[in-house]
Amino acid sequence: MFSLRRTNVQVVLVKVLYSRASGTSSRLRAMIWTILLIVQGILILFILVSKRSRSEKEPPLDKGVIPWLGHALEFGRDASKFLTRMKVKHGDIFTVRVAGRYVTVLLDPSSYDAVIEDSVSLDFTRYAQVLMDRIFSLRLPHHNPAVEKAMMKQHFEGESLSCLSSTMHCHLQSLLLQACHNQTDWNTDGLFSFCYSLLFRAGYLTHFEGEQKSNRTDPIAVYAEYRKFDNLLTKMARTMLKPEEKRTAHSVRVRLWDLLAPAGLGKGSGSSTWLRCYRHLLQEEGADEETQRRALLLQLWATQGNVGPAAFWLLGFLLTNPEAMRAVKKEFSKISGQDSAQCPLLDRLQHTPVFDSALEETLRLSAAPFITREVVQAKTLHMADGQEYKLRSGDRVCLFPFISPQMDPEIHQEPQRFKYDRFLNQEGSVKKDFFKGGRRLKYYTMPWGAGTNGCVGKRFAISSIRQFVYLVLSHLELELCDPEAQMPEVNSSRYGFGMLQPEGDLAIRYKPRRSH
Numbered sequence: 001m002f003s004l005r006r007t008n009v010q011v012v013l014v015k016v017l018y019s020r021a022s023g024t025s026s027r028l029r030a031m032i033w034t035i036l037l038i039v040q041g042i043l044i045l046f047i048l049v050s051k052r053s054r055s056e057k058e059p060p061l062d063k064g065v066i067p068w069l070g071h072a073l074e075f076g077r078d079a080s081k082f083l084t085r086m087k088v089k090h091g092d093i094f095t096v097r098v099a100g101r102y103v104t105v106l107l108d109p110s111s112y113d114a115v116i117e118d119s120v121s122l123d124f125t126r127y128a129q130v131l132m133d134r135i136f137s138l139r140l141p142h143h144n145p146a147v148e149k150a151m152m153k154q155h156f157e158g159e160s161l162s163c164l165s166s167t168m169h170c171h172l173q174s175l176l177l178q179a180c181h182n183q184t185d186w187n188t189d190g191l192f193s194f195c196y197s198l199l200f201r202a203g204y205l206t207h208f209e210g211e212q213k214s215n216r217t218d219p220i221a222v223y224a225e226y227r228k229f230d231n232l233l234t235k236m237a238r239t240m241l242k243p244e245e246k247r248t249a250h251s252v253r254v255r256l257w258d259l260l261a262p263a264g265l266g267k268g269s270g271s272s273t274w275l276r277c278y279r280h281l282l283q284e285e286g287a288d289e290e291t292q293r294r295a296l297l298l299q300l301w302a303t304q305g306n307v308g309p310a311a312f313w314l315l316g317f318l319l320t321n322p323e324a325m326r327a328v329k330k331e332f333s334k335i336s337g338q339d340s341a342q343c344p345l346l347d348r349l350q351h352t353p354v355f356d357s358a359l360e361e362t363l364r365l366s367a368a369p370f371i372t373r374e375v376v377q378a379k380t381l382h383m384a385d386g387q388e389y390k391l392r393s394g395d396r397v398c399l400f401p402f403i404s405p406q407m408d409p410e411i412h413q414e415p416q417r418f419k420y421d422r423f424l425n426q427e428g429s430v431k432k433d434f435f436k437g438g439r440r441l442k443y444y445t446m447p448w449g450a451g452t453n454g455c456v457g458k459r460f461a462i463s464s465i466r467q468f469v470y471l472v473l474s475h476l477e478l479e480l481c482d483p484e485a486q487m488p489e490v491n492s493s494r495y496g497f498g499m500l501q502p503e504g505d506l507a508i509r510y511k512p513r514r515s516h
């Protein structure tokens, strides 16, 4: 591909040279030859710089044909397709060149712990900081991730979690009632925007700015700006913004920073105790006002970016799989029948195994984060099958659980199909036994990441989605506009960034349920 481009450059230059040969001065001719030589020189330099070859005991090396860039373009277009192709070619471990960096990809879930549990040779924070800077323009000066993590955990567990869940419930309920206030006729919408908008606004009100005030920020405005930001996020992470998009990205971020500025400042802000503690922590670390706002956008993304899309996939799969919908509704109706409380699902101990399995199955099909580490000292990676591979310092290691375990046909039969009861045993208990190569797997699905960098908000996220689906199914009559409609395709540029999003949307219509 690149050699093709090089000959094009030569052809063009030679054409210019000869078409003008008679009329042009020898000075111009010399200049063009100089340019040509410089182009050739840069090419040779590229080839020399990228001379790396595979050494003994290293994973198979695949540099791609384009100097420096390597496989970056194919990787960015559809990482899942690209890595699947590499897996077929090289096996469960290989090293690819991506935009100047060498990334070793590991796709054997039985060996994942060798990466996840090593925090000495493998570093999590460096690459996280690179992304933080690219996406949020954020550099935290004296930041201690361990302290932040411990603080967050405290606010998303036990008593605090119950508190958060009930606040979330209030906001969800009032937003839902608002959505179909006074309405007797069908309302049409896309399922993705319906779910994302509702859950984002409820989550925003829960964490960032919940109190009724005369001039509080309108959550709809925050959502609208956030969606623009979200659409540019993967390109920011890959530094592939076009100049026009760069300007948009900048102005959208500035608006979001302004909108978030009051969040977490004192009790009057109506923010959750978690956010107020977080802001306090930033102040103690010496982060200035501007940095604090940028950090708030990071937290908005971490807490609101995944729940809406997850709820979309779940409701979408239920609407397109009537048997699954019936099973979930039956489970919910049993619960609301036995208890007259306002929302029986607020009780975390309320078991909903059918719903849990349907959600787990949804996330298996639609959660696709990368787990990335930087190799800070050379390491020998011991695979579960006894093989050993050397990793070079300065390279990156990347796990992609979406390909395996989640979509691995050896672990999950017919992995492309939604089977709501995949994670249920015959007698209705949670199924945890899954195998690959005769080995029982610790990781048979990994939507929440793993180890110390796993999702802190997991239980809150599950509780929010469960409440949302319950409220939607009990308050609304909800159906597909086209009863034969299928789920939309996945937007293939988002692999590696958490929850996937659809390309296009699924048209639905809804109205309030009469007999509520």
Ligand code: HEM
Binding pocket: 149, 152, 302, 303, 304, 306, 307, 310, 367, 369, 370, 371, 447, 448, 449, 450, 452, 453, 454, 455, 456, 457, 458, 460, 461, 498, 499
């Ligand atoms: C379906 C919904 C969600 C999914 C699939 C999800 C998934 C993940 C994953 C995979 C990570 C690890 C990222 C990494 O390795 O760097 C993560 C981190 C995180 N999640 Fe979630 N998440 C969800 C919802 C939430 C919610 C609702 C909250 C909080 C309200 C939350 C808070 C966080 C935070 C704070 C981190 C960063 C942890 C750290 O600093 O290491 N997440 N999430």
Ligand SMILES: *[C@@H]1O[C@H](CO)[C@@H](O)[C@H](O)[C@H]1NC(C)=O
Binding pocket: 181, 182
């Ligand atoms: C609700 O219905 C009442 C009476 O029919 C009407 O006056 C009012 O404008 C409606 N509100 C909305 C938001 O549609």
Ligand SMILES: *[C@@H]1O[C@H](CO)[C@@H](O)[C@H](O)[C@H]1NC(C)=O
Binding pocket: 213, 214, 215
């Ligand atoms: C309204 O916003 C302004 C700044 O935009 C602020 O000075 C004022 O205190 C706010 N009023 C209330 C009641 O929150």
Ligand SMILES: *[C@@H]1O[C@H](CO)[C@@H](O)[C@H](O)[C@H]1NC(C)=O
Binding pocket: 230, 231, 232, 233, 234, 235, 491, 492, 493, 494, 502, 503, 504
């Ligand atoms: C796919 O996702 C990218 C990045 O989020 C976004 O810019 C693009 O508009 C999306 N494409 C479609 C068709 O939704």
